[in-house]
Amino acid sequence: MRKAAAEHGHKAQQHKAQEHADEAVRRCAVTRARRLKDDLIRFVLDPGGTVVPDIRERLPGRGVWLTATQDAVADAVKRKVFPGALKGEAKVPEGLAEKVDRLLAEAALSALALANKAGEASFGYAKVEETIAGGRVLALIHAREAAEDGCRKLDGKARSASGGRPIPAIRAFTTVELGLATGRTNVIHAALIQGGAAQRVLSAVRRLERYRRGQTAFAAQNGTDTDEE
Numbered sequence: 001m002r003k004a005a006a007e008h009g010h011k012a013q014q015h016k017a018q019e020h021a022d023e024a025v026r027r028c029a030v031t032r033a034r035r036l037k038d039d040l041i042r043f044v045l046d047p048g049g050t051v052v053p054d055i056r057e058r059l060p061g062r063g064v065w066l067t068a069t070q071d072a073v074a075d076a077v078k079r080k081v082f083p084g085a086l087k088g089e090a091k092v093p094e095g096l097a098e099k100v101d102r103l104l105a106e107a108a109l110s111a112l113a114l115a116n117k118a119g120e121a122s123f124g125y126a127k128v129e130e131t132i133a134g135g136r137v138l139a140l141i142h143a144r145e146a147a148e149d150g151c152r153k154l155d156g157k158a159r160s161a162s163g164g165r166p167i168p169a170i171r172a173f174t175t176v177e178l179g180l181a182t183g184r185t186n187v188i189h190a191a192l193i194q195g196g197a198a199q200r201v202l203s204a205v206r207r208l209e210r211y212r213r214g215q216t217a218f219a220a221q222n223g224t225d226t227d228e229e
Helices: 002-024 070-076 080-083 096-118 125-133 148-161 175-183 196-213
Strands: 023-028 034-036 040-045 053-054 064-067 121-123 137-142 189-193
Touching: 053 070, 053 096, 064 070, 064 080, 064 137, 070 080, 096 121, 096 175, 121 125, 121 148, 125 137, 125 148, 125 189, 148 189, 175 189, 189 196
Parallel strands: none
Antiparallel strands: 023 034, 040 053, 040 064, 121 189, 137 189
């Protein structure tokens, strides 16, 4: 009897785990590939019937999911995917793919602002060197305008301090963008210090970079069918 109860409990756990896995997967309306929700972007209609990206997945209404790449969004617009997927008239704003890019960049910069407040970021060449020496670097940040020589030196020091393990280097933002996000001036080099807030910055930046690289940034993923409610 105990064995039967144990088997029943095990099956129930497996069923619950499968349901959770199903909830985390959606099908891209353009490529038809099944991907984790973190690898897609949800779009909904606003009250006026205009397509809007739901980056944080909080907006109400029926949604359509696209692979989180600029070319997938542009392809969805070109192929008029939204009206059919959203079951009605859908007004697509001009420059939708570029708007998504801006929203993803803003999300990453907002995460950086929070990491700065949490003390999980250091700024300036000398401070970054200190952080590297302390063995606490999660990732380096170099402004787009940063000199290649300075970037190369810091990257090398970080790699040496980590025992040869490459440390991610972020080159997605300008000095102005980094300054506005952190309340500092002339931000050329920065470092993310290991911690939860810094990890969220790195995750947001990786999502932005994959969006810009395109669909080749994603490996094929397997999943089971689920439907958007």
